[in-house]
Amino acid sequence: MSHDYDLSLPVDPADLALLKPGDRVYLTGEITSTAGLPTHERLVRELAEGILPPVKLAGGVLFHLGSSLEEIDGRWHLHYVNPTTSTRFNALMPPLIRGYGLRLTGGKGGLSHESAEALAESGGVYLSFPGGAAPVLTDAVEEVVEVAWPEMISHYRIVRMRVKRLGPLTVGIDTHGNSVYDQIDETAKGRRAEILAQLVRDRAGV
Amino acid sequence: MSDDRLVRELGGLLFDRALRRVPDDAILALKAARDGESSEIAKKTLNMQLHSAELAAARDTYVCSDAGIPVFLVKLGTQSPIRADFKASLKAGYEDLVARANPPLLCHVTNPLTLERSHTGKGMPIVTFDQESGVDWVEIICSPKALGSGRWAALELFTFPSLAEIEAYVLDVAIKAGGQHCPPVAIGVGIGGTFDYAAKMAKEATLRPLGTPHREPQVAALEARLTKAINGLGYGPMGTGGDTTTLGVHVEWCSGHGFTPIAVAFNCWISRRSRVRIHPGGELEWME
Numbered sequence: 001m002s003h004d005y006d007l008s009l010p011v012d013p014a015d016l017a018l019l020k021p022g023d024r025v026y027l028t029g030e031i032t033s034t035a036g037l038p039t040h041e042r043l044v045r046e047l048a049e050g051i052l053p054p055v056k057l058a059g060g061v062l063f064h065l066g067s068s069l070e071e072i073d074g075r076w077h078l079h080y081v082n083p084t085t086s087t088r089f090n091a092l093m094p095p096l097i098r099g100y101g102l103r104l105t106g107g108k109g110g111l112s113h114e115s116a117e118a119l120a121e122s123g124g125v126y127l128s129f130p131g132g133a134a135p136v137l138t139d140a141v142e143e144v145v146e147v148a149w150p151e152m153i154s155h156y157r158i159v160r161m162r163v164k165r166l167g168p169l170t171v172g173i174d175t176h177g178n179s180v181y182d183q184i185d186e187t188a189k190g191r192r193a194e195i196l197a198q199l200v201r202d203r204a205g206v
Numbered sequence: 207m208s209d210d211r212l213v214r215e216l217g218g219l220l221f222d223r224a225l226r227r228v229p230d231d232a233i234l235a236l237k238a239a240r241d242g243e244s245s246e247i248a249k250k251t252l253n254m255q256l257h258s259a260e261l262a263a264a265r266d267t268y269v270c271s272d273a274g275i276p277v278f279l280v281k282l283g284t285q286s287p288i289r290a291d292f293k294a295s296l297k298a299g300y301e302d303l304v305a306r307a308n309p310p311l312l313c314h315v316t317n318p319l320t321l322e323r324s325h326t327g328k329g330m331p332i333v334t335f336d337q338e339s340g341v342d343w344v345e346i347i348c349s350p351k352a353l354g355s356g357r358w359a360a361l362e363l364f365t366f367p368s369l370a371e372i373e374a375y376v377l378d379v380a381i382k383a384g385g386q387h388c389p390p391v392a393i394g395v396g397i398g399g400t401f402d403y404a405a406k407m408a409k410e411a412t413l414r415p416l417g418t419p420h421r422e423p424q425v426a427a428l429e430a431r432l433t434k435a436i437n438g439l440g441y442g443p444m445g446t447g448g449d450t451t452t453l454g455v456h457v458e459w460c461s462g463h464g465f466t467p468i469a470v471a472f473n474c475w476i477s478r479r480s481r482v483r484i485h486p487g488g489e490l491e492w493m494e
Contacts, residue, residue: 022247066271068312079309082271109386128446130254131388132270132476135261153313170446180446188439195435199373202431
């Protein structure tokens with residue numbers, strides 16, 4: 001049985017520890033996001049060089065969300081926000097999760113086992129955003145608080161946003177490193193032989 | 207209005223429409239999937255997807271932020287009087303849209319050699335042509351294609367494969383893609399022909415309206431078997447588990463030599479596509 005939770009940010013580690021794969025979460029508070037591969041590469045490089053990130057990430061949030069932003073009269077206006085494929089960042093997330101002790105990450109499609117191990121060390125959680133839910137997710141954004149690396153193209157920038165009941169987001173990896181993606185992939189591979197046998201029976205019409 | 211001008215306008219309208227509107231057949235398929243799901247998480251995810259589609263339609267905005275790259279397929283009826291420079295006009299229409307799009311489009315067209323991104327680039331939009339004998343219309347299909355579902359397509363060449371080998375290959379491609387392509391999705395399979403043609407068949411098969419089995423009963427049975435097999439894997443909506451990973455496997459085939467290419471392509475849950483027919487005199491029939 002999965003549960004629905006309303007969480008406030010910055011998140012209480014004790015609340016995160018309650019979450020199980022399949023639970024649904026709504027977030028209220030400040031989040032940080034980017035959809036850029038070059039952004040992740042730069043963050044990893046600068047972390048190794050001891051350069052502070054342009055926005056506070058320590059113990060915080062980094063979601064794989066791309067934003068369409070426009071600067072109007074010195075204020076950032078958000079047109080829409082939507083998740084990108086997290087597995088693109090498989091190689092880059094373990095150092096970022098460990099280096100910043102990330103408590104929340106997420107996007108669509110999950111992360112590899114190595115990231116799940118890193119999340120177990122940081123007490124962090126991966127949240128699955130529904131792909132193609134731009135209208136729903138954009139509704140939850142109350143304000144763009146800060147935009148870092150504005151010289152990058154819009155969805156590569158690092159954006160801090162204040163959100164109200166952002167969600168529903170599904171817990172994909174919990175604080176113990178239990179990953180719905182690993183479990184489902186293992187199940188699928190385990191079913192392969194039986195599915196092929198069923199295809200033989202279906203072809204024969206029996 | 208000149209034929210060039212008409213095609214130019216349609217280039218922008220088709221791309222814009224595909225980004226804002228989930229086709230009716232896809233909505234029906236998603237609703238049927240939700241009603242049949244045994245997984246509570248999957249049901250909720252499908253409801254969220256349907257809600258997103260409704261909101262995008264009500265507010266006339268984009269369902270997804272990734273507009274992808276512009277891809278057009280043009281079917282030229284041999285009896286159609288429409289005479290246009292389709293490639294140049296569709297390119298101009300796409301560029302008009304980029305300039306006026308509201309909300310603005312993000313830069314997704316990527317130079318593969320430098321990874322620089324823009325709204326336009328070499329070879330954009332991709333336009334391919336087919337001829338339809340004996341009809342007096344021109345059909346233009348637009349399929350904006352993005353990484354989420356685009357990167358999982360696969361093709362392999364076999365020699366005299368059995369049906370069992372063909373089916374096992376499609377299943378293995380589905381396992382490799384897992385839940386990455388924003389499921390539940392249409393899956394297109396192209397069997398036979400040549401390397402390039404099998405890929406084209408697979409791609410076009412993803413654009414066939416859902417709930418429309420192949421007209422040949424044997425192929426329809428193959429589609430039904432593969433649909434059941436892939437859904438048996440359990441990846442489910444957005445890959446977080448459930449009975450619905452595919453809304454339908456669509457197969458197209460063609461004779462070939464003993465070497466048999468098998469191509470598999472994926473759409474995303476939005477089933478992004480739009481289609482218009484231009485009849486003689488320029489009357490438009492929006493098909494989806």
